[in-house]
Amino acid sequence: DILVWKDRAGGNWWLQVGGYNVGYWPSYIFSDLAHSASAIMWGGEIFSPDAGQTSTHMGSGHFPNEGFGKASHIKNIQVVNSSNCLNPPSDVGLITERNNCYNVQTGNYGDWGTYIYYGGPGNNPNCP
Known part of the structure; x- marks a missing residue:
C-alpha cells in the first residue's frame, strides 16, 4: 500500500x-x-540515454493484455479529497508513447476497484 x-x-x-x-x-x-x-499519475516509466530502441523491460516485461500473473498491475487506485477521504478517481486517462513497446490498460472490478495493467518488453519485432 x-x-x-x-x-x-x-x-x-x-x-x-x-x-x-x-x-x-x-x-x-x-x-x-x-x-x-x-493531476495524479500511476504506472511505469522507462528512460534510456540511447535514442534508439531499448530492451529495458517496464514492469514485468509483459504487455497489459497478458493480464494477472504476467503483466504488472496497480489495484485499488484511489485519490484523497480535500476532506482526507479516499475515493475512486473520477477520470482515468491513459498515456503511452510507444504502445508496441510498452502499453497500459485500465478497468474497474470488484475488490480490485480501479486498476491498471502496464508494461512491456521494450525492443521486440513490433517495436519501432
Whole structure:
C-alpha cells in the first residue's frame, strides 16, 4: 500500500508505504500544490540515454493484455479529497508513447476497484 496525502494542518505532502510514514515533502517546495494537486499519475516509466530502441523491460516485461500473473498491475487506485477521504478517481486517462513497446490498460472490478495493467518488453519485432 502506498499513500500520498496533504497534511491540512502543516500543508506538507506525506508519503506512507505499507502503513508506515516514510517521510514528507515540505509545503514550501511546491508552489503549484499550495492547495491541491490537479493531476495524479500511476504506472511505469522507462528512460534510456540511447535514442534508439531499448530492451529495458517496464514492469514485468509483459504487455497489459497478458493480464494477472504476467503483466504488472496497480489495484485499488484511489485519490484523497480535500476532506482526507479516499475515493475512486473520477477520470482515468491513459498515456503511452510507444504502445508496441510498452502499453497500459485500465478497468474497474470488484475488490480490485480501479486498476491498471502496464508494461512491456521494450525492443521486440513490433517495436519501432
